[in-house]
Amino acid sequence: MKHTIVIIGGGPAGLAAAIAARESGVSDVIIFEREPELGGILNQCIHNGFGLHTFREELTGPEYAQRYVEKAEALGIPAKLSTTVIGLERASSGEGLLVTTVSRQDGLVQTEAKAVILAMGCRERPRGALNIPGLRPTGVFSAGTAQRLVNREGYLPGREVVILGSGDIGLIMARRMTLEGAKVKCVAEIQPYSGGLKRNIVQCLNDYDIPLKLNHTVVDIRGKERVTGVTIARVDERLTPIPGTEEEIFCDTLLLSVGLIPENELSRELGVELSPVTSGPRVNESLETSVPGVFACGNVLHVHDLVDYVSEEAAEAGKNAAAYCKGEPAEAGREIPLCPGGAVRYTVPAAVSPEKMGAQLTVRFRVGKNLRGASVVVEADGRELLCRKRPVMAPGEMEQISLKKEWLTGTEQEIKIFTREA
Amino acid sequence: MKGYDAVIVGAGVTGCAVARELSRREGRFLVLEKEPDVCEGTSKANSAIIHAGFDAEPGTWKARMNVRGNAMMDKLSEELDIPFQRIGALVVCLCEEDLPKLRALYEKGKTNGVPGLRLLTGQEARELEPNLQKEVCGALLAETSGIVCPNERTKGLGEKAAQNGVEFRFDTEVLSLERSEESWILHTDTGDVKARAVVNAAGVYADRLHNLVSEEKLAITARRGEYMLLDKSAGGHVRHTVFQLPGQYGKGVLVSPTVHGNLLLGPTARDLEEKESTATTADGLREVAEKSAFGVEGLPLRQVITSFSGLRAHEAGDDFVLGETADGFFDAAGIESPGLTSAPAIGEYLAEKIAEKLALPEKKDFTPTRRGVPHIASLPLAERVEKIRENPAYGAIVCRCEEISEGEILDAIHSTLGARTLDGVKRRTRAGMGRCQSGFCSPRVMELLSRELPEELLEIRKNGKASGIVLEKLR
Numbered sequence: 041m042k043h044t045i046v047i048i049g050g051g052p053a054g055l056a057a058a059i060a061a062r063e064s065g066v067s068d069v070i071i072f073e074r075e076p077e078l079g080g081i082l083n084q085c086i087h088n089g090f091g092l093h094t095f096r097e098e099l100t101g102p103e104y105a106q107r108y109v110e111k112a113e114a115l116g117i118p119a120k121l122s123t124t125v126i127g128l129e130r131a132s133s134g135e136g137l138l139v140t141t142v143s144r145q146d147g148l149v150q151t152e153a154k155a156v157i158l159a160m161g162c163r164e165r166p167r168g169a170l171n172i173p174g175l176r177p178t179g180v181f182s183a184g185t186a187q188r189l190v191n192r193e194g195y196l197p198g199r200e201v202v203i204l205g206s207g208d209i210g211l212i213m214a215r216r217m218t219l220e221g222a223k224v225k226c227v228a229e230i231q232p233y234s235g236g237l238k239r240n241i242v243q244c245l246n247d248y249d250i251p252l253k254l255n256h257t258v259v260d261i262r263g264k265e266r267v268t269g270v271t272i273a274r275v276d277e278r279l280t281p282i283p284g285t286e287e288e289i290f291c292d293t294l295l296l297s298v299g300l301i302p303e304n305e306l307s308r309e310l311g312v313e314l315s316p317v318t319s320g321p322r323v324n325e326s327l328e329t330s331v332p333g334v335f336a337c338g339n340v341l342h343v344h345d346l347v348d349y350v351s352e353e354a355a356e357a358g359k360n361a362a363a364y365c366k367g368e369p370a371e372a373g374r375e376i377p378l379c380p381g382g383a384v385r386y387t388v389p390a391a392v393s394p395e396k397m398g399a400q401l402t403v404r405f406r407v408g409k410n411l412r413g414a415s416v417v418v419e420a421d422g423r424e425l426l427c428r429k430r431p432v433m434a435p436g437e438m439e440q441i442s443l444k445k446e447w448l449t450g451t452e453q454e455i456k457i458f459t460r461e462a
Numbered sequence: 463m464k465g466y467d468a469v470i471v472g473a474g475v476t477g478c479a480v481a482r483e484l485s486r487r488e489g490r491f492l493v494l495e496k497e498p499d500v501c502e503g504t505s506k507a508n509s510a511i512i513h514a515g516f517d518a519e520p521g522t523w524k525a526r527m528n529v530r531g532n533a534m535m536d537k538l539s540e541e542l543d544i545p546f547q548r549i550g551a552l553v554v555c556l557c558e559e560d561l562p563k564l565r566a567l568y569e570k571g572k573t574n575g576v577p578g579l580r581l582l583t584g585q586e587a588r589e590l591e592p593n594l595q596k597e598v599c600g601a602l603l604a605e606t607s608g609i610v611c612p613n614e615r616t617k618g619l620g621e622k623a624a625q626n627g628v629e630f631r632f633d634t635e636v637l638s639l640e641r642s643e644e645s646w647i648l649h650t651d652t653g654d655v656k657a658r659a660v661v662n663a664a665g666v667y668a669d670r671l672h673n674l675v676s677e678e679k680l681a682i683t684a685r686r687g688e689y690m691l692l693d694k695s696a697g698g699h700v701r702h703t704v705f706q707l708p709g710q711y712g713k714g715v716l717v718s719p720t721v722h723g724n725l726l727l728g729p730t731a732r733d734l735e736e737k738e739s740t741a742t743t744a745d746g747l748r749e750v751a752e753k754s755a756f757g758v759e760g761l762p763l764r765q766v767i768t769s770f771s772g773l774r775a776h777e778a779g780d781d782f783v784l785g786e787t788a789d790g791f792f793d794a795a796g797i798e799s800p801g802l803t804s805a806p807a808i809g810e811y812l813a814e815k816i817a818e819k820l821a822l823p824e825k826k827d828f829t830p831t832r833r834g835v836p837h838i839a840s841l842p843l844a845e846r847v848e849k850i851r852e853n854p855a856y857g858a859i860v861c862r863c864e865e866i867s868e869g870e871i872l873d874a875i876h877s878t879l880g881a882r883t884l885d886g887v888k889r890r891t892r893a894g895m896g897r898c899q900s901g902f903c904s905p906r907v908m909e910l911l912s913r914e915l916p917e918e919l920l921e922i923r924k925n926g927k928a929s930g931i932v933l934e935k936l937r
Contacts, residue, residue: 166899168768
């Protein structure tokens with residue numbers, strides 16, 4: 041098989057990328073999706089609050105997804121469903137890429153593509169990655185798995201629940217489990233701040249009197265076959281549990297919401313350079329990875345807070361991939377690294393070519409701690425280009441600034457993006 | 463009451479090995495297991511090593527069975543389709559003063575009849591294994607050491623025994639036994655059974671069973687070992703199993719690739735009061751992290767995908783207890799390391815004794831070979847295409863991390879001694895063993911179990927009787 045652009049993943053990122061690529065004039069775009077339907081993880085996010093930025097409406101996850109699915113259908117973009125990409129490599133011809141898929145209906149198929157857009161999303165960090173000591177009974181679920189069991193399968197995985205980690209899915213599930221009749225005893229967060237959105241703390245915990253215990257972690261899990269309880273303890277600045285602060289909590293379920301990891305196994309196989317901070321590909325201003333013709337967007341690139349930004353970013357990736365395929369001549373130019381500093385942990389993109397970028401470029405990043413009244417500063421070769429005061433910045437919320445092409449004339453070495461505390 | 467020629471208590475690797483060897487004979491045989499599946503105790507959580515045999519004291523059962531068990535592996539892994547690789551082991555010595563101990567180990571190995579042993583300088587060892595620490599000043603290379611999949615090994619032995627007529631009864635615990643005329647009566651929580659011979663392969667509980675029938679009491683301590691398993695991206699960090707020179711608590715902490723391409727670190731050794739505590743501890747995992755770095759540098763500990771602990775059945779006499787303890791009561795007790803390696807040899811030895819005692823003739827139609835659930839993703843492309851064409855369910859990926867298809871899961875459920883639990887599917891197919899640790903695939907696997915067994919989703923469990931996964935139907 042042969043296609044101009046192959047999009048791996050039919051979630052919000054893949055859909056928006058496909059639509060933008062098609063609208064930018066590439067007719068032969070195809071989506072490979074491993075689930076039996078498009079929409080990705082949105083399909084199990086039945087709460088509302090999606091689309092405030094994009095549609096100025098509060099939609100549920102499936103409703104948000106549906107808008108893009110309908111648009112993709114209207115544009116006649118084909119999607120191969122229940123189809124898993126198992127291999128991604130450079131085509132032996134030297135031109136383009138070779139995508140290997142398997143499915144029940146088509147078997148094993150190899151597809152050549154001029155460009156590939158990575159939109160595989162992310163997975164949840166499991167218990168094992170945390171080395172939580174204790175027994176290994178049933179009743180320990182990642183929050184997303186519990187969400188699927190409740191919202192898609194219609195089963196309650198637990199009645200008395202402790203949640204470790206205050207990522208957004210954990211917060212959402214605190215409310216969801218409560219509404220389904222479970223008792224959520226507390227949310228323990230090892231960091232001194234929540235990993236989720238402020239609005240979720242208010243709407244999912246505070247409104248239901250669920251305590252959020254910052255600087256706390258789970259130090260023991262009990263129960264031979266089913267969880268019978270956990271022990272939580274306060275941690276010090278080095279995140280080490282403080283002896284004597286242990287508290288036993290009886291519960292039958294422990295939900296984990298302790299971080300999301302971009303799913304870059306295919307990218308790694310292809311030899312795409314990954315960022316150790318985001319675990320996603322290192323991309324330039326076109327959201328193109330270190331492998332020419334391979335673009336990335338959405339949670340496979342870096343974990344987002346709002347789906348609206350996923351869609352926006354993915355549309356850029358789609359547009360850029362289309363331009364790449366149409367062979368629109370890009371002026372050869374210097375590539376200037378974007379260097380995070382202060383509390384800024386990373387930036388996407390990680391480098392920019394002033395010649396190739398549009399008139400302005402959205403740069404997204406996250407900070408590593410809570411900041412009040414700090415400023416985001418952009419410097420090019422030591423020259424201050426921008427200083428924007430932000431009332432609040434938090435690790436749970438993604439930040440963005442707009443970089444203007446006109447600022448970068450003469451910039452040679454580096455562009456620094458950092459926080460300056462008041 | 464049903465009567466058998468022999469009843470084996472315990473469906474771990476030892477019990478299954480005895481069962482498979484007994485199934486070469488005419489007779490009625492039964493395996494009783496308190497858990498819902500084979501390989502639920504010590505056999506499932508260990509170092510997954512086929513030891514060479516240089517470590518055991520000469521003249522012990524451990525030495526004899528280890529060397530014999532190792533030698534049986536090539537044929538056995540072929541017959542039973544067990545993933546097995548003779549990758550060799552290196553015992554590394556970290557200071558000059560200990561070099562005589564290394565030589566002593568080499569000599570012990572020679573006395574035990576271990577082939578393929580060589581003493582290496584630190585330099586030679588690092589050439590074989592570039593990530594060894596600079597401090598390594600000598601090493602013992604054991605070429606016959608290997609790695610195996612313990613689940614597949616136990617499953618293969620048990621499945622073959624079943625295909626040759628051995629019955630298995632799961633979720634059944636032996637409560638007591640008594641002698642009645644020429645037979646033993648075993649009282650279980652699912653009823654009584656009668657046997658001319660009993661095999662005690664009850665792992666950490668083997669002392670309890672033994673002590674019911676013998677005046678020479680055994681004392682088995684559960685000795686816990688904690689492990690960390692690293693992602694496949696770390697699997698190539700070493701190519702051999704790397705041990706440090708043994709200390710007073712067994713073999714120290716090893717660093718080894720697994721047959722599935724992960725990296726395994728561990729175990730610790732801690733004696734427990736109770737027999738069931740497979741908990742991991744913060745101290746234990748810290749110890750694994752520290753000790754594994756003694757011999758190997760640059761271990762990517764951030765890539766840990768899971769940690770677990772297993773229990774070794776340590777008998778006070780420090781050796782296996784094998785043989786006919788009372789009339790018609792055969793012990794396979796105190797089977798700790800190198801028990802996984804020794805199991806086929808133990809099975810061979812005990813089955814021979816039992817067959818002799820009961821005068822069981824050889825079975826004419828015994829079949830030695832079996833095929834495991836195919837791992838479609840590891841087949842060459844053309845074969846994979848062909849397999850999916852034959853059975854399209856092999857194209858429907860359920861576990862994305864390990865690339866396990868619906869077809870493989872259905873095979874696991876419908877094979878002899880098929881999977882009935884989430885853990886059962888996981889251990890037969892590796893669905894859920896990957897980096898997401900079953901986050902994505904468990905609801906799908908539950909659905910398949912529910913559809914195929916068939917059983918209500920509420921009845922689907924992780925492993926034991928009280929390990930149901932979902933608690934209530936909402937809609």
